[in-house]
Amino acid sequence: MEAPALPAPGAGMSADAKARIAARAALELHPGEVVNLGIGIPNLIPEYLGPDTGVVIHTENGLLGVGPRPDDSEVDPDLIDAAKQPITALPGAAYFDSASSFAMIRGGHIDVAVLGALEVSGAGDIANWAVPGKDVLGVGGAMDLVVGARRVIVTMTAASSTGDPKVVAECRYPLTAAGAADVVVTELSVFRLVDGELRLTELLDGATVDDVAAVTTASYVVALEESRVG
Amino acid sequence: MEAPALPAPGAGMSADAKARIAARAALELHPGEVVNLGIGIPNLIPEYLGPDTGVVIHTENGLLGVGPRPDDSEVDPDLIDAAKQPITALPGAAYFDSASSFAMIRGGHIDVAVLGALEVSGAGDIANWAVPGKDVLGVGGAMDLVVGARRVIVTMTAASSTGDPKVVAECRYPLTAAGAADVVVTELSVFRLVDGELRLTELLDGATVDDVAAVTTASYVVALEESRVG
Amino acid sequence: MTAATLTTPEEAVGAVKTGDTVMVGGFGLVGAPLTLIDALVELSDARDLTIVSNNIGEPGRGLGKLLRQGRIRRGISSYFTSNPEAVAAVNAGEIEATLVPQGTFAEAIRAGGAGIGGFYTPVGAGTLLAEGKEQRVIDGVRHVLEGPIRADVALVYAARADALGNLWYRRTARNFNPLMATAAAVTIAEAGEILEVGELESESVVTPYLYVDYLVASA
Amino acid sequence: MTAATLTTPEEAVGAVKTGDTVMVGGFGLVGAPLTLIDALVELSDARDLTIVSNNIGEPGRGLGKLLRQGRIRRGISSYFTSNPEAVAAVNAGEIEATLVPQGTFAEAIRAGGAGIGGFYTPVGAGTLLAEGKEQRVIDGVRHVLEGPIRADVALVYAARADALGNLWYRRTARNFNPLMATAAAVTIAEAGEILEVGELESESVVTPYLYVDYLVASA
Numbered sequence: 007m008e009a010p011a012l013p014a015p016g017a018g019m020s021a022d023a024k025a026r027i028a029a030r031a032a033l034e035l036h037p038g039e040v041v042n043l044g045i046g047i048p049n050l051i052p053e054y055l056g057p058d059t060g061v062v063i064h065t066e067n068g069l070l071g072v073g074p075r076p077d078d079s080e081v082d083p084d085l086i087d088a089a090k091q092p093i094t095a096l097p098g099a100a101y102f103d104s105a106s107s108f109a110m111i112r113g114g115h116i117d118v119a120v121l122g123a124l125e126v127s128g129a130g131d132i133a134n135w136a137v138p139g140k141d142v143l144g145v146g147g148a149m150d151l152v153v154g155a156r157r158v159i160v161t162m163t164a165a166s167s168t169g170d171p172k173v174v175a176e177c178r179y180p181l182t183a184a185g186a187a188d189v190v191v192t193e194l195s196v197f198r199l200v201d202g203e204l205r206l207t208e209l210l211d212g213a214t215v216d217d218v219a220a221v222t223t224a225s226y227v228v229a230l231e232e233s234r235v236g
Numbered sequence: 237m238e239a240p241a242l243p244a245p246g247a248g249m250s251a252d253a254k255a256r257i258a259a260r261a262a263l264e265l266h267p268g269e270v271v272n273l274g275i276g277i278p279n280l281i282p283e284y285l286g287p288d289t290g291v292v293i294h295t296e297n298g299l300l301g302v303g304p305r306p307d308d309s310e311v312d313p314d315l316i317d318a319a320k321q322p323i324t325a326l327p328g329a330a331y332f333d334s335a336s337s338f339a340m341i342r343g344g345h346i347d348v349a350v351l352g353a354l355e356v357s358g359a360g361d362i363a364n365w366a367v368p369g370k371d372v373l374g375v376g377g378a379m380d381l382v383v384g385a386r387r388v389i390v391t392m393t394a395a396s397s398t399g400d401p402k403v404v405a406e407c408r409y410p411l412t413a414a415g416a417a418d419v420v421v422t423e424l425s426v427f428r429l430v431d432g433e434l435r436l437t438e439l440l441d442g443a444t445v446d447d448v449a450a451v452t453t454a455s456y457v458v459a460l461e462e463s464r465v466g
Numbered sequence: 467m468t469a470a471t472l473t474t475p476e477e478a479v480g481a482v483k484t485g486d487t488v489m490v491g492g493f494g495l496v497g498a499p500l501t502l503i504d505a506l507v508e509l510s511d512a513r514d515l516t517i518v519s520n521n522i523g524e525p526g527r528g529l530g531k532l533l534r535q536g537r538i539r540r541g542i543s544s545y546f547t548s549n550p551e552a553v554a555a556v557n558a559g560e561i562e563a564t565l566v567p568q569g570t571f572a573e574a575i576r577a578g579g580a581g582i583g584g585f586y587t588p589v590g591a592g593t594l595l596a597e598g599k600e601q602r603v604i605d606g607v608r609h610v611l612e613g614p615i616r617a618d619v620a621l622v623y624a625a626r627a628d629a630l631g632n633l634w635y636r637r638t639a640r641n642f643n644p645l646m647a648t649a650a651a652v653t654i655a656e657a658g659e660i661l662e663v664g665e666l667e668s669e670s671v672v673t674p675y676l677y678v679d680y681l682v683a684s685a
Numbered sequence: 686m687t688a689a690t691l692t693t694p695e696e697a698v699g700a701v702k703t704g705d706t707v708m709v710g711g712f713g714l715v716g717a718p719l720t721l722i723d724a725l726v727e728l729s730d731a732r733d734l735t736i737v738s739n740n741i742g743e744p745g746r747g748l749g750k751l752l753r754q755g756r757i758r759r760g761i762s763s764y765f766t767s768n769p770e771a772v773a774a775v776n777a778g779e780i781e782a783t784l785v786p787q788g789t790f791a792e793a794i795r796a797g798g799a800g801i802g803g804f805y806t807p808v809g810a811g812t813l814l815a816e817g818k819e820q821r822v823i824d825g826v827r828h829v830l831e832g833p834i835r836a837d838v839a840l841v842y843a844a845r846a847d848a849l850g851n852l853w854y855r856r857t858a859r860n861f862n863p864l865m866a867t868a869a870a871v872t873i874a875e876a877g878e879i880l881e882v883g884e885l886e887s888e889s890v891v892t893p894y895l896y897v898d899y900l901v902a903s904a
Contacts, residue, residue, distance in 0.1 A: 026484035036689025040895050060687070066568065067493040068638045070893045083496065084625070085639040090494045090548075097883035098849045100890035101637055103644045103672075104493070104520075105576040108569030112589060112800030113867060115895050134774070136594065143556060143563055144547030150589045154800055180594045238597045268468025270676050281704040290468070291674070296787065297712045297883030300674045313715065314844070314856040320713045320767070327664035330671035331856055333863045333891075334712070334739075338863045341647060342581030342808060345676055353883055366813065373767030373775060380808045382787035384581055410813045482690075573801070582792070583823040586802035604802040604832075636888065669855065670889050 046120030071099025128224030274351030288347030301329025470631025497639035579648025630677030694724035716858035798867025824834025839869035850897030
């Protein structure tokens with residue numbers, strides 16, 4: 007699978023922003039790591055993993071070793087991911103039941119969970135499953151994943167569609183888990199939680215420190231590192 | 237497998253007594269039932285099951301569908317029972333890990349456990365794993381089996397080798413579980429626990445009510461039923 | 467228990483009574499026992515059902531059909547959202563919803579089959595979904611006490627069974643099916659293919675037949 | 686984690702350090718990783734070990750060799766009795782013994798691998814083996830609270846592995862091995878046969894390779 011060309015920086019369209027976030031998040035994954043990818047932006051990440059990264063994909067509905075998306079002719083109705091989309095399985099893949107799958111997750115055997123969120127707080131609290139006043143009827147495996155995975159990467163736009171900051175002082179929305187985030191990738195920047203401290207470590211696609219500050223209500227330390235985008 | 241001839245009643249030898257107990261206990265098992273057999277007398281029971289009883293044998297080290305003992309040429313080092321003796325597996329047998337095996341037991345999916353004991357009390361308390369002052373270092377699956385199996389049959393001689401009664405008012409030995417026994421088969425009689433009451437329901441091999449009373453310190457009701465020994 | 471009884475979908479779903487708790491396997495429609503669900507929809511009058519299933523089907527599909535008939539009183543699921551009609555029914559007060567994190571849902575069903583009285587999980591601690599539940603700190607981490615989930619009847623799907631009722635699952639159609647098969651008073655398995663005894667490798671049996679009461683061939 | 690590293694018995698047992706807790710699979714000697722045990726006996730100096738294994742081998746066989754070397758400080762088992770030398774060592778105060786009902790032992794190891802903080806079981810409630818443990822009545826039945834068991838290193842045996850480290854177990858040699866493979870910081874699998882990737886059917890893998898750190902061929 008060849009990585010597609012990155013969308014042009016600053017194109018501003020939502021789909022482009024999401025693709026850029028996915029591309030940057032892909033750089034956080036290391037060879038041999040077992041990774042669980044949530045619905046939405048995280049599901050775009052495989053397109054930005056090179057053919058030899060050796061990242062192993064786990065899907066919580068019961069498969070270790072997810073392969074590329076199938077052609078129409080290869081679709082198997084018994085083979086889907088947690089987004090209920092058709093997938094393939096790599097040689098050496100293993101299937102298991104849901105209790106075994108979540109035993110892997112909760113037991114700390116999944117290296118990385120990448121997932122979307124509504125909000126992340128300066129303390130690493132994640133809110134990604136429920137909006138008060140709306141339906142609170144779907145949690146899926148989100149709580150298990152953020153608690154169980156050794157490293158949790160949140161991928162989301164820096165602000166909501168109505169312009170509200172999403173990296174916040176305190177989450178307004180019901181939590182998925184407290185203090186669970188390790189990395190937050192938006193279209194503007196990368197934040198890292200280090201020893202309980204939120205650090206702005208990288209600016210993306212020409213964004214400035216002020217651009218980030220304008221859509222961030224959480225307190226953070228600016229501690230820029232060399233950009234990892236090649 | 238053909239059932240061997242029963243040893244002569246009243247022969248008095250310990251091996252004979254054990255064989256008679258096993259033969260009588262075999263009559264407690266019904267077609268299609270899943271049965272776990274403990275070490276000792278219970279392990280003799282398969283010899284007294286007819287070829288078509290359809291009793292299914294579970295061994296807690298991970299097999300449902302234990303077959304007859306193998307000939308020397310058929311011994312498979314990977315195929316043993318909980319007594320660590322070679323066995324065979326029937327067509328349609330299934331193997332599983334120890335957690336799954338004890339999930340079956342504890343979850344109430346095993347119909348009958350048959351096991352030996354040091355003492356059974358009038359309340360159905362079972363003591364079968366430890367003698368105070370001696371080594372208390374092996375419990376195996378006994379506690380799981382007596383708690384989890386739907387019906388628990390104890391097979392034992394009526395008195396110990398030193399002549400002490402084994403159906404007792406109260407157990408002196410550490411309990412395996414309280415109130416767990418449903419049936420007690422000795423060489424003299426069958427006791428049943430019905431609604432918390434111990435009943436002497438059958439005399440075996442010419443034993444009298446007085447013979448039983450002489451080696452029983454538990455209180456019980458004499459409620460003899462027709463003998464099931466054919 | 468004896469070998470599974472091979473029967474028709476109609477006879478099998480006769481085991482479901484009004485007021486029962488019914489587990490239904492599948493992740494979405496994958497691995498769902500669609501023949502049994504259709505029989506429950508078309509050939510059973512049981513109502514006021516509590517459904518334990520990861521999703522309540524999709525609109526007009528799978529358990530979504532039973533929902534449209536108004537026969538579900540309560541759902542225990544991790545993700546009602548995949549059926550907007552289920553969400554609407556909850557919001558209209560027509561069905562009661564119990565939302566459980568997916569891993570806790572799976573583990574609680576396993577516990578139900580395995581005779582475990584309850585377990586502590588760190589998942590959900592301190593969140594809305596732990597409200598009203600006992601919590602305790604174990605090794606410095608807050609945990610929630612979760613109870614086992616059991617049912618009167620489980621409806622499961624397996625790609626292959628043998629005539630005894632041993633089950634084998636294909637690919638991601640395994641999901642909750644083997645867990646639910648252990649956790650109900652009566653388990654009804656729908657199989658894509660029913661083989662002779664001995665045709666399933668003994669090491670490959672996922673659900674040993676003692677868990678299966680009735681066996682039905684997929685339509 | 687990456688694919689399992691294929692290595693020698695000597696290198697593999699280098700992972701075991703003095704003072705470690707080591708899980709060892711097998712029911713008696715069946716399914717025990719005898720090549721790894723021999724390497725631990727002959728090629729490692731680690732001592733003061735806590736051994737988590739259903740039995741402490743047999744006299745001079747399997748873990749019984751390690752016992753004779755005086756390198757075991759504590760055993761956690763369901764049945765020490767199968768090795769009279771282990772019983773003698775306990776009685777002489779040379780090793781500490783923690784006796785656990787076999788089903789609780791298996792479940793606690795599973796819990797250790799599955800991130801479960803503790804569980805309630807009815808087994809052992811009211812007996813000597815529940816002394817000092819929290820008990821509570823659930824649905825009218827007394828239960829004991831049991832904690833998870835974890836280890837620094839697990840030594841397991843599988844009849845077949847693939848080159849990634851996926852494991853398949855034969856007949857009753859499965860027993861505690863798949864559980865222990867999940868419950869240690871480092872898992873070393875000894876395999877009777879090491880196949881190419883793809884030669885194990887994906888549905889038949891019992892231990893997915895993410896649990897396996899080192900892979901060693903049986904001697």
